[in-house]
Amino acid sequence: MTRRTADRHQHTVTSMTHFSTISLATASMQLPVQDTNVPVSADTSSAGDWRELASLMLHELARAPRATWAFTEQIQPKADEEVPDLPTAEEPVSSETEASNEAEAADDSDAAEVDAMLAHLESELDGVEAPSAPLPDPWQARTITYCLRPAVLLTVIRLARTFVTLDAFAEAVAGPASLAVLCTGAPQLDKVLTKLLGRLITDADGWTKTAADTYLVAASDAVRGSGESTGQVFGALTEGARTAVERGSPVVLVAQSQAMLHPALKALAARIVQLAPLDREMLQVLLSHAYTAVSVDDDVMAHLPQDAVISRLDAESLTLALRAGDPVTALQKIAACIKPVSNDGPGLADFPLPAGVRGPVEQLVADLRAWQAGEIPWRDVSRGLLLVGPPGSGKTEIPRLIAKEAGVAVVAGSVAQWSSEGSRGSEVIKAMRGAFSQAAVKAPAVLFIDELDSFGDRARSPDHNSSYTDYIVTALLDLLDGFHGHEGVVVIGATNHLGKIDAAIRRPGRFDTVVEMGYPNHEQMPRAIKWQLAGDLPDVNLSEVAVAAVGMSGAEVAAMVRAARALARKDRRALTVEDLSAAVAAIRPPLPAEFHWAIAVHEVGHAIVGTATGLSRPESIAILPFGGVCAQIDASIIGRRSEIESLLAIDLAGRAAERLVLGQVCRGAGGPSTSDLARATQTAAALELSWGLGDSPAWLAPPEVAIAHMRRDAALRIRVGEHLQRAEAQATRILAANRPLLEEMAAALVERKLIAGAALDELTARVTMVVNSSEGSESPVVEQISMAQANSSKMLDYGPQVDSFRDKSGPQEHEGPA
Structure with a gap:
């Protein structure tokens, strides 16, 4: 059975792993900077070099090496002694060991007697002869080293640089009725600074000449956590913070930044002190403490970038860098941590x-x-x-x-x-x-x-x-x-x-x-595919694949490219454009050719009515593997009822075109919440409940929830239905006036699959514009003028829709039947 007779460790304190050791005796300590027993004088406190203030703070910290928030503990053998091996039962304790323990036995005779008695009892019980002297304690030959944590050293350096002198520091944190917020700029340092100030202000032996009743706390702990407030300022404060403010005690709060302060703390009008950001000079001083055996000169510091970049160094990166055995390697690691983000790759x-x-x-x-x-x-x-x-x-x-x-x-x-x-x-x-x-x-x-x-x-x-x-x-x-x-x-x-x-x-x-933002159109789709290809197929024409992929989101394009790569890997060959086409077809199986005419009629209907009303300009119309799409840019509008009704007509123009040309409608205008019918229904409901343009000027709901009222309001459902019927009738009148052009454009779309740019502009310039000359009438008088006449007398403002009549995300896309 092994026992330890005494705990006589040799203690040392270091600022970091590489710091010079500081020997601790019973009540005194030697520091590289200054003897502990020498009191801090008023002359010292008025010195103008911030390095001296940093040394004073480090000196004060060294008086409490067992503070685990500031120091780590390492136990290691003495450099000049070997740790003795424990003797076994077969090996008697040598006379040298006995002699080495003689002095200790004299000081602890009572403990030795107890050990001897216990050893005798054990020998009787176990049948083993007791050793003639207490076993040597290997811990007597060990050294405990207390290492200052890098975050603490960094905080001390920045704090000293901020105040420069002891007097300035004491005035800020403990002056009469002082109220200060110290901002670290780094959340990792908030707790460190709070504990450091606690040591320097409240625990130190008067070296800062500070008041004993200073209220020190993290800013987040000075306000109620529940968010409840019984007053503008004091109601939000904790009891301790409020009491300190009311009695005029010095108050010191620690926060990451002024921006992070609770409104109640901002209202206190405290002095905001931002800790000085780390710069080249401060880092050089820090390294000189960390590597006392090596000179940290300007040549060594040449590895670092400018001060603005050095200030980004955080405590965790500093800790990892200072694990290096020399300052040059440490600086190289620091430079690697704070280097700007790389711009390599697609941008x-x-x-x-x-x-x-x-x-x-x-x-x-x-x-x-x-x-x-x-x-x-x-x-x-x-x-x-x-x-x-x-x-x-x-x-x-x-x-x-x-x-x-x-x-x-x-x-x-x-x-x-x-x-x-x-x-x-x-x-x-x-x-x-x-x-x-x-x-x-x-x-x-x-x-x-x-x-x-x-x-x-x-x-x-x-x-x-x-x-x-x-x-x-x-x-x-x-x-x-x-x-x-x-x-x-x-x-x-x-x-x-x-x-x-x-x-x-x-x-x-x-x-x-x-x-x-919207999904890539026919012009942007090739670039969207190239982005996902990340350098593959650089010289391949992607126009055919792009047309088939129009309407896909960026995420769907990424999935399509991944699927194409999987096809190539399966066959153990390089990626080809055919893989992309196959992936598009797998994601969106092509519709039968007999559907194309209905799709074309639907999409051309949107384009013609949008052009005729003057409220949108078609960018492109396309037949896609999954259906069709008409991308339009809306004109900015004031929001009169006539304009809202024209928007409804544009939404329902696809249905109207199908009914006019095909004799019946299909389900393509309905379905999801983004469909033509859904958008038109929401707009009509908002017209009644949100915008004061219906039967009543009362506001009953915001636009996004207006449609929900229809489920429980039968009268509203009737009024909304009437709006939709009138809008479809308006679209039908416009399309009937443009039927030859409608069928011509639909036939061209079936053949080309995509009409855009100048070709589309040339066709829409022939649209006959239908104008309601009696606004608000149930049976408006219809006038017909050409688009050329309209454009010569009126300039439309086509641009991003900025009103709140619809929740839009770029060009409006009307999807046709699938």
Whole structure:
């Protein structure tokens, strides 16, 4: 049985693994900088070199080496002694061992007697002769080394550089009625700084001459966690924070940034102190502490980039770098950690984007580059983008490409992701704040918030989730407003439904630019396929495959290319364009040829009515393997009832064309929520309930939920049905006036499968425009003029739809029967 008779460890303290050791005796300690027993004088506190303040702080920390938040403990053999082996039962204890323990036995005679008695009892029980002296303790020849954690050293260096002198530090953190918020700029350092200040302010033996009643706490712990508030400021504070403020005690709060502060803390009008960012000089001082045996001169520091890049070094990367055995290797690792994001591979220029989307995206990239180069101030950088479009339109790819082109980091999050960390509102907000904090740490960075519509709209009809929505949306607004003043962080949002986003979220100043995205059209599709091919088939003509793929989302194009690669791998050969065609056909089996005439009639109907009403301009019409599509760009409208009714006519023009030419309609206009009938029904319901253009001017529901009222309101169903019937009748009149052109264009579409550009413009220029001369009449008088006459007297503004009459995502696409 083995026992330890005493615990007589040799202790040392180091600032890092490579620091020179600091021997600890019973009550004294030697430091490389200054003897512990020498008191800090007033003259020392007034010194103007921040390095001296850093040394004082490190000196004070060394007085408490067992603080595990600041030090790690390592146990290792003494360098000049060998650890003795324990003797076995067959090996008697040597006289040398006995002699080496003689002094200890004299000091601990009582312990030795107890050991001898226990040994005698054991020998009697086990039949083994007891050794003549206590066994040697191998721990007596071990050294305990306390190593200062890199995050603590980094915090000390930045804190000292911020205040420079001890007097300035003491005045800020413990002056009469002082109220300060110290911002780390890095969430990993918040707890470290709080504990460091606790040691320097409250635990130190008066060296800072600070008040004993200083209230020190993390900013997040100074406010109530439930989010409940009984007053503008004090009602949101915890009892301890409120008491400290009311009695005039010095208050020190630690936060990641001013932007992350609770509104109640901002209202306290505290002094905001941002810790000095790490630069070349500070890092050189830090390394000189870490590698005392090697001189860290300017030549060694030449491995580093400029100060703006050095400031991005975080505590975790520093810890990993300082594991190196010498400063040169450590600096090489640091440089690798903070180097700008690589721009290798396909970039923004290769990504398929329409001109209306590419413009604001490239402007943001240019602004970020100019700001990093010091050419423009942060206030001139474009504010956030709000990307709107259906699933698979590339919304999540845009932030990554912007970050790559600008050489910045990207942080992504969503309500779904943040809710996975806890369903309570306070837990969601905590996770959301964490994402904003991470973006601030990585600045310059892009913070991407996906599915913004998931936050909800505070203006929607009250329900059991209304209070939760108010809570979450308000927290997001606070963060967005705070981060507009945080240099280096651009916020980009994305949504499938613009109309479902709270109006306060999407206002200018939070998201300056709304970018509407759609699926690649016939012009963008070849580039979309090339993007997914990633360099394969560089010289192959993809036009035929592109026509067949029109209508696919970006995600579907990616799946198609993966399927084509799988076909090539199966046959153990290189990828070919035939593989792409086969993959498209597998995903979207071609419709029988006899369907093509009905599809063509349907799509041409949309194009003619859109042109005749003057409210949309067709970009392309196509027969695809799965059906047909008519891509149109809507004109900006004021929103009169006549304009809304014309939009309904455009939606129902495909059905009207089928009835006129084929004698009956098919199901192609209906089906999913994106179909012609669904869109027209929602618009008609909104006309009655949301826009005050129906039988009553009363507002009853927002547009996106107006259609839900039809399920329980029979009278509303009748009125909506009447709107749809009148709209289809209007479309029929227009098509009847243009029937020869309708059939000519349909025949051309069956033959070509795609009509776009100048060829389509030439055909639509022959459309006869039908004008209702008596607006609002049940039986309007119809006038017919040519499009040439219309264009000579009226210039239409064709551009992205900016009104709220429809939830759009780029050019409108009317899909034909499948």
